[in-house]
Amino acid sequence: MESIPAPLGLPHGVVAHRDSRPAAAAERIDAVDSNDVRGPVGAPGRIGGVATRLSGILLAGAADPDSAAGESGVADGGPGRIAGAAGRIGGVAGPVGGSPIRIGGVAARLPRALGSGAADAVSLDAWPGGWRSRVRLVVDADGRAGVHRYRSTEVIPDLRCPQPMTGAMDGLADQRWTPGAELVVAVDGDGMRHLVEIAPPEPGSGDKRHGRDRRGSAARRGGDRNSTVARRAAAHSARAERVVDGTGRAVQYVSGRRWELSATGFWQPHYGAAQCYSDVIAGWSDAAPGALTWDLYSGVGVFAARLADQVGKAGAVHAVEFARTAVTEAKANLRDLPWVDSRAERVERWIVEQPSTAPDVVVLDPPRAGAGKEVVAALTDRSPRRIIHIGCDPAAFARDISLYRAAGYQPVGLRVFDAFPGTHHVECLAVLER
Numbered sequence: 001m002e003s004i005p006a007p008l009g010l011p012h013g014v015v016a017h018r019d020s021r022p023a024a025a026a027e028r029i030d031a032v033d034s035n036d037v038r039g040p041v042g043a044p045g046r047i048g049g050v051a052t053r054l055s056g057i058l059l060a061g062a063a064d065p066d067s068a069a070g071e072s073g074v075a076d077g078g079p080g081r082i083a084g085a086a087g088r089i090g091g092v093a094g095p096v097g098g099s100p101i102r103i104g105g106v107a108a109r110l111p112r113a114l115g116s117g118a119a120d121a122v123s124l125d126a127w128p129g130g131w132r133s134r135v136r137l138v139v140d141a142d143g144r145a146g147v148h149r150y151r152s153t154e155v156i157p158d159l160r161c162p163q164p165m166t167g168a169m170d171g172l173a174d175q176r177w178t179p180g181a182e183l184v185v186a187v188d189g190d191g192m193r194h195l196v197e198i199a200p201p202e203p204g205s206g207d208k209r210h211g212r213d214r215r216g217s218a219a220r221r222g223g224d225r226n227s228t229v230a231r232r233a234a235a236h237s238a239r240a241e242r243v244v245d246g247t248g249r250a251v252q253y254v255s256g257r258r259w260e261l262s263a264t265g266f267w268q269p270h271y272g273a274a275q276c277y278s279d280v281i282a283g284w285s286d287a288a289p290g291a292l293t294w295d296l297y298s299g300v301g302v303f304a305a306r307l308a309d310q311v312g313k314a315g316a317v318h319a320v321e322f323a324r325t326a327v328t329e330a331k332a333n334l335r336d337l338p339w340v341d342s343r344a345e346r347v348e349r350w351i352v353e354q355p356s357t358a359p360d361v362v363v364l365d366p367p368r369a370g371a372g373k374e375v376v377a378a379l380t381d382r383s384p385r386r387i388i389h390i391g392c393d394p395a396a397f398a399r400d401i402s403l404y405r406a407a408g409y410q411p412v413g414l415r416v417f418d419a420f421p422g423t424h425h426v427e428c429l430a431v432l433e434r
């Protein structure tokens with residue numbers, strides 16, 4: 001287990017009120033009041049319960065690979081607060097008020113739950129004004145941009161939020177948009193803001209988000225992997241996009257390499273995350289020249305590029321991603337690295353078709369619900385020397401790690417990043433070996 005000191009003193013002193021819960025990574029949080037940030041708009045529940053629940057989920061998830069993500073079976077720990085600034089993940093200062101329950105406990109318990117040593121829990125850099133480079137908004141019947149009320153389709157036309165990067169939301173509240181549309185705001189690596197309006201879904205297109213209260217059963221359980229994927233696919237399918245600001249083509253940089261991608265495509269939302277994770281991965285992977293490596297759930301190939309640098313042209317990187325646009329963009333952005341093979345396939349289908357030849361290093365960065373049993377089983381059957389697994393939901397992450405452990409892999413390094421300040425999500429990265 002490597003040991004890297006945790007930087008303290010985040011500029012964002014995020015303290016949650018006891019009468020709210022922390023927002024999820026994709027959720028907007030309520031307006032800042034001095035040092036306080038409230039949870040998602042209209043969310044019930046108590047903050048102390050959330051911290052306890054998270055810890056419980058980690059422990060339950062690690063112990064039981066079948067345990068469901070979400071809130072089931074974990075006790076509410078009563079009132080408490082998540083500590084601010086120095087008390088965040090990996091911090092040493094105590095909580096600001098009352099209870100010892102704090103998010104730092106999550107990081108402290110994570111390695112125990114995973115059977116590893118102490119986590120190196122650090123924060124991504126933050127600058128005053130916000131960390132979020134990607135924001136997705138909805139438009140209400142009156143054409144006002146806003147966000148959904150927690151677990152509801154009701155649109156709250158209030159854009160005050162401390163998360164977005166400076167300037168990202170400028171002017172949006174003053175304009176009227178197409179009712180039922182979505183707005184994507186992306187601030188790219190050149191500091192350019194791109195604003196894209198995505199047309200409302202066609203009636204009967206399969207996108208139920210505007211017709212169904214998200215308090216439905218799947219949402220209540222946290223959503224299952226397939227329904228989430230299907231819903232997102234439907235949400236993105238064949239909806240006209242209108243570029244309102246910028247070019248609609250975001251330019252991003254990682255380790256001196258330039259990417260150009262659709263502003264509505266996936267990029268790590270914290271402006272510093274792609275570089276940060278890619279550095280951790282490059283440090284851990286240590287792939288030899290000529291080695292075979294896989295980048296699963298590869299997006300536009302940010303991690304594939306780092307693996308490609310290590311294995312060189314005598315090696316191979318298989319990058320697997322199901323979003324066709326992202327794969328087209330990966331091919332274009334990595335065209336000088338022809339030993340990267342970018343494929344538009346579902347990981348769960350692709351992986352079972354691979355020969356038993358052991359890859360040297362495999363990087364997995366699945367969506368929030370995690371990789372799951374089938375993928376982990378197929379992967380561990382092929383006995384890679386090293387697996388690097390990434391997840392922003394500690395519960396799903398712990399469940400996946402427990403699956404690796406059951407297959408004989410152990411975490412030998414673990415990093416936790418507070419990549420979504422003001423939310424209960426943290427980015428967890430583990431490197432595992434047999």
Ligand SMILES: C[S@@+](CC[C@H](N)C(=O)[O-])C[C@H]1O[C@@H](n2cnc3c(N)ncnc32)[C@H](O)[C@@H]1O
Nearest residue numbers: 266297298299321322323345346347365366367
């Ligand atoms: C968390 S993102 C990571 C992307 C990339 N690693 C990065 O850092 O930019 C997860 C990616 O997995 C893709 N994805 C989700 N489910 C998938 C599946 N079943 N098979 C292949 N790709 C999938 C999504 O489209 C998304 O690009």
